[in-house]
Amino acid sequence: MPVITVREALRQALHDAMQDERVFIIGEDIGHYGSTYGVTAGFLEQYGPERIRDAPIAESGIVGIAIGAAMVGMRPIAEIMSVNFSLLAFDMLFNHAAKIYSMFGGQMTVPMVLRTTNGWTQLSATHSQSFDVYFAHMPGLKVVAPATPYDMKGMLKAAIEDPDPVVFIEHTLMYTVKGEAPEESYTVPLGKARLAREGRDITVVTYSRMVHLSQQAADILARDGIEVEIVDLRTLRPLDMSVALESFKKTNRAVVVTEDWQSFGTSAEIAARLYEYGFDYLDAPIARVNFREVPMPYSKNLELQTVVTVDRIVHAIRKTLS
Amino acid sequence: MPDITMPKMGFDMQEGTIVRWLKKPGDEVRRGEPIAEIETDKVTIEIEAFESGTLTEIVVQEGQSAPVNAVIARLDGGNGSQAPAPVAAAPAVSPSAGVSPPPAPLPEAPAPLAESPADIGDIRASPLARRLAREYGIDLRQVRGSGPAGRIVKEDIEAYLSARGGAPAPAPVSPPPPAPAPVSSPPPAPAAVSAPPPAPAAVSPPPPALAAVSVAQPAASAVVPLSNMRKTISRRMLQSWQQFPHIFVSIEVDMGAALALRAQANAGRAREDQVSVNDMVVKACAVALLAFPNLNASYSDEGIILHPTVNIAIAVALESGLMAPVVANCQDRSLGSIARETKRVVALAREGKITPDLLQGGTFTVSNLGMYGIPEFTSIITPPQAASLAVGAIRRTPAFKDDSDEVVAKHLMMLTLSADHRVTDGAEVARFLNELKRLLEQPLALLIG
Numbered sequence: 001m002p003v004i005t006v007r008e009a010l011r012q013a014l015h016d017a018m019q020d021e022r023v024f025i026i027g028e029d030i031g032h033y034g035s036t037y038g039v040t041a042g043f044l045e046q047y048g049p050e051r052i053r054d055a056p057i058a059e060s061g062i063v064g065i066a067i068g069a070a071m072v073g074m075r076p077i078a079e080i081m082s083v084n085f086s087l088l089a090f091d092m093l094f095n096h097a098a099k100i101y102s103m104f105g106g107q108m109t110v111p112m113v114l115r116t117t118n119g120w121t122q123l124s125a126t127h128s129q130s131f132d133v134y135f136a137h138m139p140g141l142k143v144v145a146p147a148t149p150y151d152m153k154g155m156l157k158a159a160i161e162d163p164d165p166v167v168f169i170e171h172t173l174m175y176t177v178k179g180e181a182p183e184e185s186y187t188v189p190l191g192k193a194r195l196a197r198e199g200r201d202i203t204v205v206t207y208s209r210m211v212h213l214s215q216q217a218a219d220i221l222a223r224d225g226i227e228v229e230i231v232d233l234r235t236l237r238p239l240d241m242s243v244a245l246e247s248f249k250k251t252n253r254a255v256v257v258t259e260d261w262q263s264f265g266t267s268a269e270i271a272a273r274l275y276e277y278g279f280d281y282l283d284a285p286i287a288r289v290n291f292r293e294v295p296m297p298y299s300k301n302l303e304l305q306t307v308v309t310v311d312r313i314v315h316a317i318r319k320t321l322s
Numbered sequence: 323m324p325d326i327t328m329p330k331m332g333f334d335m336q337e338g339t340i341v342r343w344l345k346k347p348g349d350e351v352r353r354g355e356p357i358a359e360i361e362t363d364k365v366t367i368e369i370e371a372f373e374s375g376t377l378t379e380i381v382v383q384e385g386q387s388a389p390v391n392a393v394i395a396r397l398d399g400g401n402g403s404q405a406p407a408p409v410a411a412a413p414a415v416s417p418s419a420g421v422s423p424p425p426a427p428l429p430e431a432p433a434p435l436a437e438s439p440a441d442i443g444d445i446r447a448s449p450l451a452r453r454l455a456r457e458y459g460i461d462l463r464q465v466r467g468s469g470p471a472g473r474i475v476k477e478d479i480e481a482y483l484s485a486r487g488g489a490p491a492p493a494p495v496s497p498p499p500p501a502p503a504p505v506s507s508p509p510p511a512p513a514a515v516s517a518p519p520p521a522p523a524a525v526s527p528p529p530p531a532l533a534a535v536s537v538a539q540p541a542a543s544a545v546v547p548l549s550n551m552r553k554t555i556s557r558r559m560l561q562s563w564q565q566f567p568h569i570f571v572s573i574e575v576d577m578g579a580a581l582a583l584r585a586q587a588n589a590g591r592a593r594e595d596q597v598s599v600n601d602m603v604v605k606a607c608a609v610a611l612l613a614f615p616n617l618n619a620s621y622s623d624e625g626i627i628l629h630p631t632v633n634i635a636i637a638v639a640l641e642s643g644l645m646a647p648v649v650a651n652c653q654d655r656s657l658g659s660i661a662r663e664t665k666r667v668v669a670l671a672r673e674g675k676i677t678p679d680l681l682q683g684g685t686f687t688v689s690n691l692g693m694y695g696i697p698e699f700t701s702i703i704t705p706p707q708a709a710s711l712a713v714g715a716i717r718r719t720p721a722f723k724d725d726s727d728e729v730v731a732k733h734l735m736m737l738t739l740s741a742d743h744r745v746t747d748g749a750e751v752a753r754f755l756n757e758l759k760r761l762l763e764q765p766l767a768l769l770i771g
Contacts, residue, residue: 249623252450252476283450283476284469322470 001180009149009181010039010115010170013156016185018047020075023160026053026062027079027115036081037117037175059088063114067097067165070112075160080116083169084127089114090134097165098140109163113156118208118259119172120296120307128296128303130260132208135167136236136269142190143236145169147211149179151234154188162190171209171259191235193243199227202317203247205270206257207233210308214257217313228317236266241273248274252283255316259308262290287316324373325393328382330459331362331678338362339387339550340394345377351397358394363554365676373397391461447474454479551643562705566621567743570700573755577716577733580765587657594665600636600690601661603713603737605768606761608632608652608660611686614754618685620706621744635684635704636664638671645671646704648684657768692716698736708745711758712738735762 004012017023025040031054034041044052055062059080066076080086086093097110120128135143142164146155152170159166196211197218204214211232218228229251231244248254254274256267267288274286292306328338341359345351356368357377375397382394445462447455451474455462458479465482467474548556562568580602588596611618611632620627632653635646647667649660670676686708689701692715701712714736721732737758741751761767 252448279449280453281450283448284473 001182003178004149004181005175006149006152006170006177006179007037007039007175009153009179010156011041012181012183013153013160014040014043014077016157017075017077017160018043018051020160022073022075023077024051024053024069024074025077025079026055026065028055028057028062028081030054030079035079037170037172039175040079059085060092063089063092063097066112066114067092067100067110070110070165071100071108076112077160078112078114080114082127082172083116083118083131084129086114086116086131093135093141093165093167094138098138101164102140110165111163113159113162113166113168115156115168115170117170117172120303121173122298122300122303123296124298125295130291132169132236132258132260133264133266133269135169136239136266138237140165141237142166143169144190144234145208145236146188146234147174147177147196147208147232148181149177150181151188151194151232153181154186155190155234157185158187158190161187166190169208174209174212177212188234191238191240193231193233193235193240195229195243195247196232197228197230199229199251201227201251201253202229202321203244203251203254204228204230204257204313204317205233205244205248205254205274206230207236208259210257210259213308213310214313216310217317220310220314221317226317226321233270239269239273241270241277244270244274245278248278249281252281253286253320255287255289255313255320257289257308257313257316260291261293262288263293265290284320287320289313289316324375324397326357326371326395326397327391328360328388328394329369330390330461331360331365331367335362335390335459335678337387337389337550340382340384341366342384343380343395344368347377347379349377351375351377361550362678363550365678365681366674367677371397445474446472448476450476451479458483549642551645555643558705559702562703566703566705568700568703568740569743569748569751570738570740571748571751571755572698572736572738573752573759575735575737575759575762577735577762580762581716581733583765583769595658595662597657597661598664599692599716599735600688600713601657601664602762602765602768603690603711603758604634604636604649604652604664604688605655605657605660606758606765607634607686607688607711608655609761609768610754610757612653613757614750616746616750617709617741617754619708619745620685621708621742622706626708626745629685631685633683633685635687635707636668637687637689637701638668640672645676645681646684646687647671647676647680648682650683687711688713692735698738700738701740703740703742707742709739709741709751712740714738 014025025043027035029036030040031044031049031052034043040052055065062078062080066078069076080089093114097112101109118130118132132143132145135141142159142162144155144159144166146152156168159168197215199218204218206214211230214228214230218230221228229247231247233239233244244254254271256270256274258265258267258270260266262268267290271286271288275282289308289312291308294306296306297303331338338360341361343358345357351357351371351374353372353374354370357371359366359368377395378398379396380394381396382388382392388394446467446469447462448469452462454460454476455465460479460482462474465474465478468478469475577599580599584597584599584602615628616626618629618632620629631651633648633650634652635648637644637646647670649655649663649667652660655663667676667680670680684704684707687701687704687710689710690713691699692713695715697717698714699712701710703710716733716735718731719734720729721734722728723730737755739751739755
C-alpha cells in the first residue's frame with residue numbers, strides 16, 4: 001500500500017468526489033491560490049471555476065451557499081480556512097444546516113461537508129483554537145476528526161456521500177503526517193471508533209492529532225513495560241464509545257487526551273460516558289490532558305506550556321497507574 | 323465496645339434475618355459461643371461471638387432482617403483489657419467465599435484497619451475493588467489499600483485473595499451485563515436528526531393496570547410474605563430467564579440396561595448404600611461433561627469460563643421451596659461415591675442443616691421430576707451455570723425392537739437439556755445428549771469411568 005501524507009489523502013478523496021457532477025468546492029483562496037494548506041492546488045485548472053469557487057471573506061455566506069445548494073440536490077464542500085473563522089458561520093451551521101431536516105418535516109436533507117482545520121504554532125489567541133465541542137454539542141450535525149491518512153481519505157469520502165451536514169475537522173500540524181492508504185476509492189464509515197494500539201495496562205481515549213502524540217507517549221512508557229491501549233474515536237457525533245468501553249473494562253484505568261480546553265470540553269463528555277457505563281470497572285479516577293485554560297499565548301515558551309505535549313500525556317498515564 | 327455485625331455467609335448473601343437470640347442483654351458471652359440463629363437466603367445457621375464480653379444491646383430483634391455488616395448487637399468488651407480487633411464481620415461458621423477457608427487474619431493486618439470499625443462506605447476503594455469484594459464476599463475492612471491515600475484497588479483485592487489461599491477461583495462469574503454499550507452505530511441515513519423523540523415517559527400517568535389491581539383486589543385474597551428462599555429463587559430465576567437465552571433440546575433414552583445394572587448393583591446392599599437412577603444420570607453427566615467442557619462453564623463478557631471441576635447441583639424440592647446442594651468433584655467420584663454424597667447433601671438440605679458452602683460452586687444442575695411421573699419438562703438454568711438437565715420419569719412403553727417390526731416393552735426416559743445459547747449451540751447440546759444416551763444405554767462404562 002502506498003505511503004502518503006494526510007494532505008495527499010485529502011486531495012485523493014476530493015479528486016475522487018469531483019467525479020460526481022453534483023460536487024463543488026467553495027472557500028477562501030481555494031482556487032487561484034490553491035488553498036492555504038495546498039489541499040486543492042491545481043483543482044481550479046482541472047475542474048474549472050464553475051466547480052472550484054473562490055469566495056470572498058464571508059464565512060456566513062460560504063456556508064449559507066453550501067446549505068442552499070445541498071437542499072436542492074448538490075453535494076457542496078465548503079472550506080473554512082481555519083476553524084477560528086467558522087465562528088462567523090455558526091448561525092448558518094447551527095440554526096440552518098443542523099435543523100432543516102427536522103424543522104421541515106424531513107422534506108430535504110442537507111448533504112454538505114464543512115472542511116476546516118484546527119491548529120496552532122505561534123498564531124496567537126484568536127487563531128489557535130479548537131471548537132470541536134461546539135460542533136459536537138449540536139444535534140443534527142455529524143462531526144468527524146480523523147487522525148491517519150487512511151481515515152482522512154475514507155472518511156472524507158463517506159462525509160461527502162452522507163445525507164447529513166458533516167463537519168470535517170483537520171489539523172494544521174497533521175498535513176504532513178504519513179501513513180498507508182490504498183490508491184483506489186474507499187470509504188470508512190462515520191461513527192465508528194477504532195483501536196489504534198493494543199495494550200493491557202491503561203486505556204487512552206483520544207482522536208485527531210492527539211492519537212499520534214499518545215502513540216509517542218506509549219512508546220516511551222513501553223520501555224518501562226507499561227502497555228498502553230489507544231482508542232481513536234474518529235467521530236465525535238455520533239460518538240461510538242463501544243471500543244473505548246471494551247478496552248476500559250480490560251484495563252480499568254483511562255486517560256482522555258483532547259486538544260481543547262478542559263472545562264466542558266470533549267474530554268468531559270468522554271470521561272462522563274466512561275463513568276456512566278463503566279463505573280463498576282473503574283479502578284482509579286480518570287485523568288484528562290488538555291489545553292491549559294488560558295487564551296493561547298503568542299510567546300513560544302508560553303505556548304508550549306499551554307498545549308498538550310507527549311510529556312504531559314506520559315505523566316498523566318503514570319499518575320493514573322500509581 | 324465492639325459491635326456484632328450481620329456476617330456474610332455466602333458470596334451472594336445480601337441480608338439475613340434473626341431467627342432467635344440465644345443471649346439476652348446482660349448475658350456474659352464467651353468468644354466462640356453461639357449467640358444467635360440467623361436465616362440467610364437458604365440456610366438457618368448459628369453465629370458465634372468473636373469476642374468475649376457482656377451483651378449490652380440487641381439492635382436487630384428476632385424476626386427482623388438486616389443487611390450484611392449492619393450492627394445487630396453490641397458487646398461490652400469487659401474491662402477493655404485488650405481492645406479486640408473488630409474482625410466482627412468475618413463469618414463465624416462458614417467460609418465467606420464458597421470454596422476458600424475463612425480468611426486467616428492477614429499477617430500484616432495493619433493497625434489502622436483495627437482502629438475504626440468503619441462503615442464500608444467510609445473505606446476508600448475503587449468501584450472495581452468494591453464490585454470484586456462483593457463478588458468474592460470480602461470484607462473491605464480487612465484489605466490494605468495501596469493506591470493514593472490508601473485507596474483499595476483491584477491489585478489489593480487480588481493480593482488479599484491469594485494471601486487468603488483461595489485462588490481467585492472462578493473469576494467474577496458473570497456479573498449482570500453492564501448497561502447496553504451506548505452508541506456505536508451511527509443513526510441510519512438522514513437520521514442524525516430524524517430519530518424519533520424519546521417517548522415522554524416521565525409525563526405519562528402510572529399504568530392503569532397497576533391501580534386497577536390494587537383497588538380491585540378481592541377482600542378474600544391473601545398475601546403470603548416472601549421467605550428469604552422465595553426471594554432468592556425469584557431473583558435468580560428472573561435473572562436467568564431475562565439474561566440467559568435458553569435453548570431446550572431433548573433426547574429419549576432406553577433405560578432397560580441401566581435398570582438391570584442398578585438392580586444387580588443394589589442387590590443385597592443396605593438401603594443407604596443403594597444407587598438411584600438419578601445417581602446414574604449424575605454419573606453419566608460427570609463423564610460426558612469431561613468430553614464437553616463447554617457445557618461445564620459460565621458465560622462472562624471476558625469470555626467463556628471453563629470450570630476445572632464438575633460440581634453437579636441436585637435440585638431438591640422442599641416444603642418451603644427449592645434448593646440445589648452441590649456434589650463437588652464429580653469428575654473424580656465413582657458411581658457409589660456420587661450416590662453416598664448425594665444422599666448426604668440432600669438429607670442436610672431436607673433437614674435445614676445445610677451450610678452455604680454446600681450450596682455454592684455448582685457448575686451444572688440435574689433436576690428430576692421422575693418421582694412425580696412427569697414424562698418430560700424443561701428447567702431454568704441456575705446462574706452462572708451454562709446448562710441444566712431435566713430428567714423425566716421412566717415409562718414402560720411399547721416400542722419397536724431395534725430395526726425390526728417387533729414391538730416390545732421398553733423403559734424410556736426423556737432428558738431435556740436447557741443450555742445458555744451464548745455459550746453453546748444446538749448441535750453441541752445434541753452431541754452431548756447423544757453421549758449421555760450412549761452412557762446410559764451401555765451403562766457398564768459408568769462403573770469404569
